[in-house]
Amino acid sequence: MSKATRASFGEAILALADRYPELVILDADLSKSTQTQSFSKKYPHRWFECGIAESNMLGIGAGLALCGKIPFVCSFACFLVGRFETIRVSIGYNQANVRMVGTHCGIGLGEDGYTQMSTEDIACMRSLPHVAVIQPADDRETKQCIEYLMKHKGPAYIRLTRQKVPVVHQDDYKFQFGKADILREGKDVVIIATGGVVGESLKAAHILEKEGIWAQIVNIHTIKPIDKDFLIREAKRVGKFVTVEDHNIHGGLGGAVAEELSCHSPSPLLRIGVEDLYAESGTAEDLYKKYGLDAESIASKTLTFLRSR
Template sequence: MGKATRASFGETLAALGEKHPELVVLDADLGKSTQTGAFMKKYPDRYFEFGIAEQNMIGSAAGMALCGKTPVATSFAAFLITRLETIRVAVSYNRTNVKLAGTHAGIGIGDDGASQMGLEDIGAIRSLPHFTILQPADHRETCQAVEWMIRHKGPVYIRLTRQSMPDVHGDDYTFEVGKCSVLYEPENAPAKVQATIFASGGPVPHALKAAQDLKSRGFAARVVNAGTLMPFDKDAVAAAAEKSQRIVTVEDHNVNGGLGSAVAEILAETGQACRLVRLGLRDFGESGEGEELYEKYGLSADHIAEAAVRNLD
């Protein structure tokens, strides 16, 4: 059984309220969806409803941060990123201690359709200095990532799913910012496995399933979860390049600017020779069931497994 990472986020915020009296939460008429209700009920004096006015919410968060608060401003990823200029100046350039939580990441949200799907948020924020970008994969990782984010002094963007995410980390998992977590390492693998699959967010369970499917077909593939997208774990990329015949990245985001780009940049800049296949969106999404959309847009386990083995000439 799993839980949507937005739900884990909401629970953790409420739990951290006592230990962090400077923590305040800001919403733009989507608190029910971003799951900030538990915090609101516990700390009504530290919860602010801005209505459907995201840039005003983000700017106010910056002002609060400049006066010692730790504001968490929430909305759908798609609607936060629309206010990029405010994020750029009020948060990044001013180096304010603002935490932006973008829920409803990607096509995984399903029925609501393209305008509600955050697909360019990582790429946009990755171009802003001073930001840390987190995308936890399951409940355990989300709770720890949120706690790290509240303790950390500096701008953070955390990207969260609408859909439920199965547990992929064990009880002993410790989230470390800037570090990927290896979710699956094949036993008795050859010197170079067929592929290392880097996944982040929604498609993480699909990457694990792909590795199992590949195993049953006689292929060995590693699965690595990227819980931090900026700064990116260079060691994890180096290890993947060394141990694998190719790297596959899979993300519920446009292929430009996100996980695939981050891995490509590191491979190219470090001169490590390894083929790269990037799975992600190359267009907008549409309405449908999340799983149907993952199948249609190339993020399902079948597509990931195919990307790991298909001829690349």
């Protein structure tokens, strides 16, 4: 069943609360959107409404973590990462066990327009040493990832969607932090996707198949630390890469893949994403079409890329 990953997050924290008493939740007047309301009603003494003051919320999260709590600090991705100074010093430099939950990521946010979209958050968070950057692709993966984060040491940023995303995993799927997740085998090109566009990438693979192209589809949930061994292996085996993300093509997944490949195994790479521009209002579907993140665009860009090689 398709579901927004923020909704899966809301269910996950509720399911984990009794087992992990150190889990606490902080919100900044967006708990209806970050889907923490059920938690707040069931565990009112472990949920803190910080008002529209995200810097302070992030700092409170750092203090709670330094005293042994595991705080999930929640807001729209852009409002968290916009308070970067607090993140870099109070959370990053302290190596505080804060989980920064950024919802409504990318242009998939839709109608609200650019100010509420985050298309630079992965780039910012990736620049902080020892801060994990994770973006789950569907309901099952989100829940496992949140459970994993109860034991992870150090800060983590989790990027979640406003819009519903399709199921891309089987029932027996096991989330493995830092490991590439191969969803479909292929030999002609490696399409690496993350988050809300993984489903579109799988659809693109079907379109490419009709053109005689066998695309391997890989879900990268852990953008940092990225699975370097996988990239080197596939560089030798396939040698052509496409990255797909609802984020600026600079500094995000495409940037991370480019950095690793250029150092260890230089390979042709096409980065599909938001092409260094300020996006606009619209439905998620219309925006993905206009900005080239829907299955048809992914397939046609991949074809052009492969034909130019």
